[in-house]
Amino acid sequence: MRANRIAISSVLAAVGVLTIAQCAFAAESSPVKVINGTKVFKQLIPQDLVWGSASLSASTKAIEYQATEINSALDKLVAKGAVKVVKTFVKTSTTAYPDWKSYVPTFTQYKLSGLDANGKVVATSAKLPSDSANLASRLVYLKQSECAATGMQPSSLPVCTISNPTSEKYLRAALRTSLGNGQSEDLGGYIYQQLFTCLKGKKPFTVKSGVFDCPSNAKIFGGERRFKLQGSFATRSYSIVINSSKFTATMTYGPANYSKLALTGTYDSGSVVRFG
């Protein structure tokens, strides 16, 4: 039995070595070195961006939409006979926005409950803001934790009011949302895969006038075989240096450039401002 255990251990150890070797081989074998390849939105979006008129107009529409959404919820509470509005926060995942504190005062969604004169809940709203995937939507919210809405019986409660963020603040959070949701997805990965596939296979390629051309890639990448060795995506530039004799390359990303994107905001629907 002991001998069996040793034999098994030996085999498993051998497998382990093979596996580790395989992983090590995989990790070290890439012919393409990437510099500054980390996710762009790990950097904070600057607070001093100049937003174009289109972006500013888009933010106004988005903020108006959100105010209407809250007012609509309040109107429904009034219609149900509520005399008091109570705001209750609900658990909200921050997974997608670990950096939310840099953009909005609170990330948690809330519900509005309407209470009648006896303190009984007569209606409760859906979660607000409704678009939890949109970071910017957190900037428009009911200010009070308890209040009386317009149309409710006069009381000692403060009147319900809705926050009105500046367009600049709203757009900054909207741009963060855009980056996080891939609207400004760059093609760095696609270019990397073409480069990796060509160089790894030691396939014939040419570099002419700053364009990399690997004919064998065409049948793998849906006809694509060429790309520029220097260029710009929506948020950052890139440059590639090829070592033809060694079939290796270094792909370097430039720093994030948000200035151009800041001018491209457009209103879509709901609380979403698009960029790019």
Next chain:
Amino acid sequence: MGVKLILAAAIGITISATGATGAFALTNVEECTGTASNRYRCTAEWGYVGEDPYNVDRFSTIASDGSKHGCTSFAAYMVARLSPWMPAISTFDSAQYWDTDADTRTAAVLSAVPKVGDIAQWNADSQLTFGHVAYVMSVEKSSTGRVLYILVADDNGGRLVTTQRKLYPGVRTGTISWPDKFITFPKNPPAPGGSGGGGGDVIPLITPIGIN
């Protein structure tokens, strides 16, 4: 007997590892690529043209011709076709978080083994800035049940075209590597007398919002 099984399993792993090296000549290939004049060519069979019932396309990229493109929008579209209505899908974050969102906000199951109808998911890295998701069209297996390759369909916010890609386990060359996870959402029950699957076209167009 138990020892034999363990040894066989261990040797199997060894062969599999060697096989992966031997299979390095394989390359992940695009079997279909949309064009500037027909960007949705590779998703036409399901009727996807850039919008989904969950409104995930609100985050899609818009091409110069006005067409919308986003991997999560197409994934949401396919989930809407095949699964019961799940309002949480509307609140899902970018592709890199679809596994977590699906696991915590729906009854979906995560797996390392692909099944037809799954949503394949890639985490973010230096190549996939925001991760990626795609629909698993088919899974090809050997006679012993080992997965040989999968065929996935997707939309691409960066490239602004739809594609279909054949992906091999462990292969890094070619269009994109093997997914990190596979998400199995609950499926609609088969239609009575029908062949099952692929149904579920009757779906609400907007997420209900309002007073409960």
